[in-house]
Amino acid sequence: MITYLLDARIDGEPLSDDSMVGTLRLLLLAGIDTTWSAIGACLWHLANHADDRKRLVADPQLIPTAIEEFLRAYAPVTVGRRVVKETQIGGCPFREGEMTLLSFPAANRDPSVFPSLIMSSSTALRIAISRSASAFTAVSARTWRAWK
């Protein structure tokens, strides 16, 4: 990645030192927080769900859908956005200039989108490690698949 940045040209010019350092800072933060959270959540889930652990060991082909499912259920990232135009969403007013948090962890457990996968009142979150990824595709999945 660093070689790619060093070789990159915009309008024939290399990136400035400031751009390079800023991009590397972003890569460092974006690459560390996300991955340790996601890996930790996977390990925590598998440590607490022997049935899923045994299924993955017996059938490693389930790993890609299991990863999609872990990223849905234990989403490690919540993004922020600045409101650029006054509006209302679900009856909630948004004024220009305000900051919002778009909670992936909440959206990924929205019962209207994932009706069969949401926590029942008494049991733990349902994780369907063999579920088709089409109902949920992780933001970075396309890149990840392309690199495989």
Ligand code: HEM
């Ligand atoms: C489980 C792993 C990861 C997840 C769930 C994840 C998720 C995300 C999400 C949701 C965004 C969009 C943020 C936004 O629009 O505000 C994002 C952006 C970004 N991610 Fe990741 N990410 C992961 C791993 C990584 C890794 C390993 C790297 C680099 C080594 C990385 C680099 C970036 C960068 C540079 C951006 C900003 C792109 C831009 O400026 O538009 N991410 N990631």
